[in-house]
Amino acid sequence: MSTGTLNQYIQFVERVYRTSQGNILARLLSLRDEHVGNRNLRSSDIATLVEGNCIAPLDEMIICHLQCVKALYARDFMGAYDNQSAFVAAVVRLLQGQKEENWALPLMYTVCLDLRLVAQKAEGCDPQSNGKILEKAAESLLACFRVCAADNRSSDTETKKLGMLNLVNQLLKVYFRINKLHLCKPLIRAIDSSPFKDQFPLAQQITYRYFVGRKAMFDSDYKSADEYLSYAFQNCHRKSNKNKRLILTYLIPVKMLLGFMPSKLLLQKYDLMQFWDLVSAVKDGNLRGIDQVMEEHESFFIRAGIYLIVEKLKITAYRNLFRKVYLLENTHQIDIASFEAALQIMGQEDVDSDETQCIVANLIYDGKIKGYISYQHKKVVVSKQNAFPPLSSLY
Amino acid sequence: MSYFDFFCNIVKKDPLNNESIKGTCYQMCPQEETNLREHAGLVHLLEVSGPTRQLVKSYSRSAADSNMAIPRLLRPFSVLKQTIEHLLLSVTQRNDVSLACLYDFLNNRLRAIRQDMTIQRLPPDECIQLLEPMIRFHVYFGYRLSGCSINEFDPVLNKKYLLECMKWFLYCCDILEGQTKSNKVDNDLSELFSAWTLDKKPVQKLTCDKILMESLYILCNLDDMHPLFRFLTLRPEIKSAPLLRLAYEIAIANLKGNYVKVCRLSKNLCPLTFCAFNLYLPTLQRKALHIMSHGYSSKQLTVPTEVVRRWLAFDSNADVESTCQHYGLKANGVVHFAKGAFRSDVELIKPKTQVKDKLKLSIEEILSYGVKSKTKPNC
Numbered sequence: 001m002s003t004g005t006l007n008q009y010i011q012f013v014e015r016v017y018r019t020s021q022g023n024i025l026a027r028l029l030s031l032r033d034e035h036v037g038n039r040n041l042r043s044s045d046i047a048t049l050v051e052g053n054c055i056a057p058l059d060e061m062i063i064c065h066l067q068c069v070k071a072l073y074a075r076d077f078m079g080a081y082d083n084q085s086a087f088v089a090a091v092v093r094l095l096q097g098q099k100e101e102n103w104a105l106p107l108m109y110t111v112c113l114d115l116r117l118v119a120q121k122a123e124g125c126d127p128q129s130n131g132k133i134l135e136k137a138a139e140s141l142l143a144c145f146r147v148c149a150a151d152n153r154s155s156d157t158e159t160k161k162l163g164m165l166n167l168v169n170q171l172l173k174v175y176f177r178i179n180k181l182h183l184c185k186p187l188i189r190a191i192d193s194s195p196f197k198d199q200f201p202l203a204q205q206i207t208y209r210y211f212v213g214r215k216a217m218f219d220s221d222y223k224s225a226d227e228y229l230s231y232a233f234q235n236c237h238r239k240s241n242k243n244k245r246l247i248l249t250y251l252i253p254v255k256m257l258l259g260f261m262p263s264k265l266l267l268q269k270y271d272l273m274q275f276w277d278l279v280s281a282v283k284d285g286n287l288r289g290i291d292q293v294m295e296e297h298e299s300f301f302i303r304a305g306i307y308l309i310v311e312k313l314k315i316t317a318y319r320n321l322f323r324k325v326y327l328l329e330n331t332h333q334i335d336i337a338s339f340e341a342a343l344q345i346m347g348q349e350d351v352d353s354d355e356t357q358c359i360v361a362n363l364i365y366d367g368k369i370k371g372y373i374s375y376q377h378k379k380v381v382v383s384k385q386n387a388f389p390p391l392s393s394l395y
Numbered sequence: 396m397s398y399f400d401f402f403c404n405i406v407k408k409d410p411l412n413n414e415s416i417k418g419t420c421y422q423m424c425p426q427e428e429t430n431l432r433e434h435a436g437l438v439h440l441l442e443v444s445g446p447t448r449q450l451v452k453s454y455s456r457s458a459a460d461s462n463m464a465i466p467r468l469l470r471p472f473s474v475l476k477q478t479i480e481h482l483l484l485s486v487t488q489r490n491d492v493s494l495a496c497l498y499d500f501l502n503n504r505l506r507a508i509r510q511d512m513t514i515q516r517l518p519p520d521e522c523i524q525l526l527e528p529m530i531r532f533h534v535y536f537g538y539r540l541s542g543c544s545i546n547e548f549d550p551v552l553n554k555k556y557l558l559e560c561m562k563w564f565l566y567c568c569d570i571l572e573g574q575t576k577s578n579k580v581d582n583d584l585s586e587l588f589s590a591w592t593l594d595k596k597p598v599q600k601l602t603c604d605k606i607l608m609e610s611l612y613i614l615c616n617l618d619d620m621h622p623l624f625r626f627l628t629l630r631p632e633i634k635s636a637p638l639l640r641l642a643y644e645i646a647i648a649n650l651k652g653n654y655v656k657v658c659r660l661s662k663n664l665c666p667l668t669f670c671a672f673n674l675y676l677p678t679l680q681r682k683a684l685h686i687m688s689h690g691y692s693s694k695q696l697t698v699p700t701e702v703v704r705r706w707l708a709f710d711s712n713a714d715v716e717s718t719c720q721h722y723g724l725k726a727n728g729v730v731h732f733a734k735g736a737f738r739s740d741v742e743l744i745k746p747k748t749q750v751k752d753k754l755k756l757s758i759e760e761i762l763s764y765g766v767k768s769k770t771k772p773n774c
Contacts (some may be wrong), residue, residue, distance in 0.1 A: 196695045221622055301626045306619060308650070315651055354706060358655040361690025365652070373690050375698045 003028075003035040006043055010054050010062060017058050022106040029065050029107060029115045031084075035263055036069050045072070049164060057097075062088050070116070077122040081133060084115045088140045095147045100154050105163040112141055112170050114282025120177070131178035135164075138174045156196075165191060165200040165208055172211040184215050202357055206232045210243075214250055218305060223395060225254045230356065245270045253309045256282065257316070259391025282313050285321025290314055316391065318359055321346055321370045323388040332371075332387065336360070336378045367394055399597050415516040418469030424450035425468045441486055441500045451478060454507040469511050472521045479508060483528050486757045495547035498536045502556065509560075519567035526564040527603045528762055530669060533557035533613060535761050538670035542745060550674075554615075561612050565625075568605060572630075602687060604765050606633065607667065610642040614664075614671040617649050618678070645672070654683035658708040666764070667757050672752045677744050680707050684722055688737040697729035718744055 005007040009028075016025045027033045035041065043049055046066045050059050061311050068083035069267035097105060119137035123129055129145050146169045151160040168187045175183050183233050191197065191208065200208075213228030228253040236244050248270050260282060267276050281289030294310055303306040318387065325342050326334055340356040360380055362371045370389065382388075412492050412764055422429075429450050433440055442450050452470065457463050470478065482504055489497065509529070511599065512522060533556055540548040609629065615621045626634065626643055648656040657679060683706070691698055700712045709715045719726040723738035756764075 130570075130572075205545055218620075218624075305624065307627055312650065313648060355653065355655045357690075358653055358706070362652040364687040365577050365689040372692050372696075374693070374696050375691060375702065376696060 003038050003041065004364060005040050006049060007053070009035065009038070010040055010050060010175075013062060014054050014058060017055070017201070020101070020103040022103040026106040026110040028063060029087075030110045031065075031072070031118070032067065042070050052076075057090060057094050061087055061094075064090060073120075077118065077125050078133075080136075081115075081118050081122045084111070084118045085137070085140050087111055088115050088144065092143045093146055095160060096123075096346065100158050101164060102151075102154070102158050102160045103386075105160065105166075108144055108163060109166050112167060115140060115268055116170055116174060117235055119174075131180075134174050134178050134289060135180075138354070141171050141174070144186075145171065161194065161196055162200070164194065164196075169207045169211070169288070170206055172208070176211065176214070181218055182210070187291055188212055188215070202235060206235050206243075210247055214379045217250055217254055217309070222254050222257055223331060225250070227259055229254060241270070248272055249304050249308065250379065253306045253313070256275070256313055257309055258395050261392075264370070278310065278313070282317045283320060285317045285323075286318075286325060286346055287314060287317055291347060292319060298358070301312065314367075318343075319363055319391070320362070322369065324362070326382060326387060332382045334380045334382065336373070339380070416466055416514060418471040418474070418515055419453075420470045421470060421474055421475065423470070423481065424452045425470075426625050429451060429742050431725065439500055440492060441489060441497065444489070449606065450483065451482065451504045452507045452511070454510060457510075462515050463510070467561075469515055470508075471515070472517055472525075472551060473509050474763035475511060475525055476649070479505070479525055479528055480544050483532060483762050484759055487762075488579075494536075495540055498548065499538060501532065501536075502553075505532065519570045522604055523564055523567045523571075526560050526567070527608060529560045530557065530564060530608060531762050533560065534615070534667050534670050535758070538673055558614065562617070563683060564608055565612060568608075570751060590673050605766070606636045606639050608663070609633065610639045610668050611671050612648050613639075613642040614668050614675070617646055617672075617675045618620055619644040621652075622646070638668065642668060649679070652682070652686060652746065653684070654679060654684065657721065661708065666761060676708060679724065680709070680718060681743060683707050684719065685737055685739060688732045690723060692734040693732065699729050699733050700726060703730055 003012065013025065016028060028035060047063050047070075050066070052057065052061065055135050056259060064083045064087035068080045068087065071080035071083060077355050088111055091108050098104060102300045115137050116134075119133050123131065126133070133300070145164065148160040148163045148167065156162070168191055171187055172184055174233060176179060209228040209232040213225045213232060214221075214227060217223035229247055232252055233244065234249045236247060248266075249272065252267075252272065252275055255262065256279070261279050262275065263334075267273050267279075274293075278290065278293045280286075281293055290310070290313065294307070298307070301310055321342055324341055325338050326332075330337060334354055335340055336353055337359065339370070340351060343351045343356060343359075357373055357375070361371055362370065364371060364373070367389070368391065369380075369382060370387050371380055373380050420426075424432075432450060432453075438448065438450060442448060453466075455461075477660070482501055484503065487497065492500075496758070508525060512525060517525075533553055537550060537553045537557065540553075541550060609626070613626060614620045621644055623643070634643075641660060641723075645657055645660045645664075648660065661669070661682045664672055687698070687703075700715045703719075704712055705707070708717075709718070716726040718731050721744055722741060723736050724733070725731040726738070
């Protein structure tokens with residue numbers, strides 16, 4: 001779209017606004033559109049040139065937008081943020097005034113996304129801020145969210161409620177970035193209880209499931225984490241490798257915990273070989289190996305928030321190790337001492353009979369071993385059939 | 396809204412606020428309140444010792460019609476520091492009232508201190524100095540009073556105050572950490588913390604120990620993963636401190652259900668972390684007995700009571716038997732574990748409090764000991 005002079009641009013925006021063409025309007029007021037490069041729009045005195053030159057709520061928006069562009073060219077990110085934030089506030093007022101229509105939703109999406117991006121940029125340039133700018137941005141986004149969520153009277157096709165998920169996704173991104181996960185809960189509840197839950201565009205649903213899955217993982221609810229992340233992975237566009245890799249970063253450890261090991265091919269395909277050593281160590285019951293992997297990839301695991309899941313995978317490793325001992329001894333009455341020795345050989349040097357029994361008791365309790373311990377005889381008596389049921393059958 | 400949330404909001408809204416209210420009350424209790432309380436006969440027994448009276452501002456809920464933000468009713472930091480020293484080092488020496496009564500009084504007055512802190516928006520470096528002794532207080536009394544009836548002591552409320560102080564404290568630490576990072580000043584925070592001493596007498600001082608607080612945060616929330624996520628993001632120097640490392644290992648063992656290891660490691664805890672752990676012990680014991688009733692489930696076979704006592708850190712064999720019976724397991728010298736017999740619907744057994752013999756520490760030691768310098772925390 002060629003935008004020409006400032007006056008032509010203003011007229012163009014105004015015409016699009018009058019004819020309610022949300023998508024084109026959104027493009028014309030986006031920070032990620034080619035008109036941003038147009039030098040004519042970077043006049044020294046935007047405010048006076050625009051004011052009075054165009055209809056009421058639009059002039060304010062155009063001023064905010066163009067000043068934000070100017071600030072970005074001057075690399076003044078804080079100034080850009082302030083302008084974009086004022087822009088969002090103006091959009092909130094516009095939406096509030098519009099009853100029974102939702103054509104302006106694309107504009108809201110664009111402006112909100114731009115706000116988040118500008119806030120991230122400003123955050124990156126100010127080490128002092130510690131997430132405060134993003135937190136402020138989240139407040140602006142919440143103002144939009146409230147307007148959308150409160151639109152109860154409009155018909156199903158015209159309601160602004162259809163814009164909720166897009167905003168929730170933006171907010172989730174912010175909250176995950178500033179590590180304020182407890183704020184996600186009301187948003188998730190709002191979406192899950194919405195009657196439009198399944199009508200939102202697929203792309204938004206995938207993003208949403210990805211974050212909700214990560215949140216579930218963070219709250220140790222692995223079963224729903226698996227559900228959400230699997231949905232995201234299966235529905236993700238086949239060409240967006242980067243997103244698929246991101247989803248797998250979380251889906252793989254969750255799946256492993258539930259007893260499904262990834263193939264080497266998959267890990268190679270998505271460049272996630274950090275997990276390969278872990279997979280083989282868990283399969284072999286190699287506790288020392290797990291410790292080594294944890295040490296080697298510590299910062300990756302901590303950053304991804306999966307360090308403690310890896311720690312929990314040791315329980316699966318115990319089960320695999322004990323199964324090997326059971327197969328080797330080829331009897332259903334196994335000495336605790338054999339298990340103890342196996343643990344010591346595999347890297348738990350400080351383990352003793354008491355602790356070994358405790359580990360076995362836990363595995364029996366979880367249903368990972370079928371049998372019982374005899375304290376007097378210091379033996380584990382396992383079931384003659386299916387003593388070590390496959391992990392994937394347990395959940 | 397808790398004080399902590401309020402505090403966060405203030406820090407968020409204007410990080411460099413210069414317009415906060417500065418208190419001008421240089422007594423522990425504002426003159427107005429003193430007059431009122433003396434007149435109305437509302438002086439607490441613990442505010443009188445012999446011929447002298449030392450009133451301390453009491454907590455009152457902020458209400459819509461009352462303006463709390465009046466400088467002459469608010470105590471500045473120096474006075475708050477003095478007040479907390481008075482409360483925790485002198486008043487705690489009184490033995491003419493019951494422990495529950497003492498707790499009640501101190502809890503109320505400490506709450507008033509937090510209120511003053513909030514209204515005046517004290518900076519984080521001052522907050523942590525006041526909050527640290529409060530955390531010790533709530534942990535210690537939570538332990539000492541855990542055997543009391545609900546009429547005398549409410550463990551849930553105590554935990555609420557404790558968490559409020561803890562989160563506030565840790566939040567302040569994070570801000571200070573952020574400031575040092577961005578200022579690129581290479582000053583050691585721990586130095587800043589330990590430089591703070593209250594008293595002239597060498598024994599009687601309150602310290603400010605970040606490692607201990609981080610450890611307590613983990614041990615007071617053993618069923619929660621979030622303190623562990625926090626731990627993982629701490630700086631390596633802090634993570635490697637022996638006491639904090641120990642707390643983390645206990646939490647990890649607990650995560651994996653390894654009750655034998657948890658109880659074994661708990662023997663190395665310092666007094667306050669021991670208090671915190673001890674409050675969790677009944678929960679751990681119940682969980683462990685549940686696991687064992689599956690693991691050792693048998694009609695004929697048993698486990699000696701003595702062994703269960705050793706594994707689960709019970710005080711005596713009699714304790715083991717009464718606890719087992721409480722949860723529906725037969726016990727007479729040996730424990731009969733059976734899958735079906737364990738009753739998970741009965742209430743948790745209350746923690747036992749035989750504090751004196753276990754800690755053997757005076758309260759001023761509890762409130763002032765530090766753990767940082769020692770390589771091995773002793774108990």
